Amino acid sequence: MQEGDWDMEQDLRAAMKKFEAAGELLQVRKEVDPDYELSAVLWRAKRGPAVLFEKVKGSKMRVIGNVNNTRGKFAISLDLPRSEILPRLVHGMEKPVKVEVVSNAPCQQVVIERDIDLAKLLPAPRVSEKDAGPYLTAGILIAKHPETGLRNCSIHRMQVHGPDTLGVNMAPTHLSKMYQRAGELNEPLQVAVCIGNHPAVMLASNMYGRLGSDELEMAGALFGKPLQVAKCRTINMEAPAGCEIVLEGEMRPGELKEEGPFGELMGSYAFRGKRQVFHCKAVTMREDAIYHHVVGSNHPEHLLIMAMPREANIYKSAKVTFPRLEDINMTEGGCGLFHAVVSIRKTGEGEGKKAILTLLTLNDLLKQVTVVDSDIDVHDPVMVEWAIATRVRAEKDVVLFPDLKTNKLDRLANKDGTITKWGIDATRPLDLPAEVYEYATVPAEIMKKVERDWEQYLS
Numbered sequence: 001m002q003e004g005d006w007d008m009e010q011d012l013r014a015a016m017k018k019f020e021a022a023g024e025l026l027q028v029r030k031e032v033d034p035d036y037e038l039s040a041v042l043w044r045a046k047r048g049p050a051v052l053f054e055k056v057k058g059s060k061m062r063v064i065g066n067v068n069n070t071r072g073k074f075a076i077s078l079d080l081p082r083s084e085i086l087p088r089l090v091h092g093m094e095k096p097v098k099v100e101v102v103s104n105a106p107c108q109q110v111v112i113e114r115d116i117d118l119a120k121l122l123p124a125p126r127v128s129e130k131d132a133g134p135y136l137t138a139g140i141l142i143a144k145h146p147e148t149g150l151r152n153c154s155i156h157r158m159q160v161h162g163p164d165t166l167g168v169n170m171a172p173t174h175l176s177k178m179y180q181r182a183g184e185l186n187e188p189l190q191v192a193v194c195i196g197n198h199p200a201v202m203l204a205s206n207m208y209g210r211l212g213s214d215e216l217e218m219a220g221a222l223f224g225k226p227l228q229v230a231k232c233r234t235i236n237m238e239a240p241a242g243c244e245i246v247l248e249g250e251m252r253p254g255e256l257k258e259e260g261p262f263g264e265l266m267g268s269y270a271f272r273g274k275r276q277v278f279h280c281k282a283v284t285m286r287e288d289a290i291y292h293h294v295v296g297s298n299h300p301e302h303l304l305i306m307a308m309p310r311e312a313n314i315y316k317s318a319k320v321t322f323p324r325l326e327d328i329n330m331t332e333g334g335c336g337l338f339h340a341v342v343s344i345r346k347t348g349e350g351e352g353k354k355a356i357l358t359l360l361t362l363n364d365l366l367k368q369v370t371v372v373d374s375d376i377d378v379h380d381p382v383m384v385e386w387a388i389a390t391r392v393r394a395e396k397d398v399v400l401f402p403d404l405k406t407n408k409l410d411r412l413a414n415k416d417g418t419i420t421k422w423g424i425d426a427t428r429p430l431d432l433p434a435e436v437y438e439y440a441t442v443p444a445e446i447m448k449k450v451e452r453d454w455e456q457y458l459s
């Protein structure tokens, strides 16, 4: 075990400082109700700055939201230009960096091991009208495989069930595999729920890897140095040292409790059902801890934490067979999962369709791909539609692939788990001269000058 000084750059507060300097942090002093009102404010500002609620009814804790709701804020949190986001995320997946254990970590400034009452302690908000109750939505669940001891991180919605119990929803994720294996060995699975993390740690938690590849090491790769972690007090686990709140506990074999409904990322409700339970044995926190809340349903913060690592994963894999792939956007309207817009440097006919095929084979959830030329910004929905309007001949450029395997999250799926997937090749047809597609606008150097001197036009 190494000891070291705490790295101030790796926590949520470091990101908040950068947001503030960039005009991307709104402080709300008016008291807000954690029941719906707080989430309503975050909906109203869904593409806006991070929002820090100074006064939350019934709680001494401050609450922050809209931390990861824009790509721009992720770039700010790591001092990256926007164009470097995708390469950095790919690097994060490819070049994991081992964690560093530190002592005297901020996340353990306050320790509660008796009379735990999570409902009182945490200002867990309610989000959608028909949600079963308040939910913890930003907790990273860290666990270790019962046999290999290898670590895993993932975010799961957690319903507040009782003073020290929370419901856990698990798709067939790595966590659920580890829980299942622990059950076969008749052991509880120890879990640390870590709330209030730097955007790099949040995105790393949703990165793709094999069972056994450690998302905390991917966070280290995003920072370019080891992520500092603290040894938990009551379980054999590590938590990000600068995390705001850590719930130490376990999930017991075979234990299930009714959970849900909850407004989910498709923008509709996940149904009520019997799901696993987390028992909290200890809470450790920073003094003056800040509670992070991610709005459920298809709010951009929920979508982007999932979509950005997914983009990097698909981009990295697609690039192998399609090197002229330039950029990718898993769109907000597509729930961050179902639709992708990609740009390519087209050199021959049929490449747009090849890109569609390549992407659709890489990810079960993806069901529609739009391909544009590299002069179109994949993150500008108006320009993407413009490309569709001016470069697509539907009978040639819209392609359908009936009965492909999909994922349960798609409620339109056929009974056999398939759905028709499709693509739009909105790249320039090469049989017309390039001038036909030339974008008419002012000369580039004049535009650059106006951009540079923009302030002068405002005074």
Ligand SMILES: Cc1cc2nc3c(=O)[nH]c(=O)nc-3n(C[C@H](O)[C@H](O)[C@H](O)COP(=O)(O)O)c2cc1C
Residues within 6 Å of the ligand: 137, 138, 152, 153, 154, 155, 156, 157, 158, 169, 170, 171, 172, 173, 174, 175, 205, 206, 207, 208, 209, 294, 302, 305, 306
């Ligand atoms: C805010 C948020 C909430 C999430 N809730 C759940 C959930 O309730 N259940 C689930 O299986 N995945 C949920 N996810 C997705 C997982 O965290 C994600 O798929 C993760 O990469 C899985 O980790 P794994 O690859 O280690 O299994 C959520 C993601 C975010 C960003």
Ligand SMILES: [Mn+2]
Residues within 6 Å of the ligand: 152, 153, 174, 209, 210, 211, 212, 213, 215
């Ligand atoms: Mn994993």
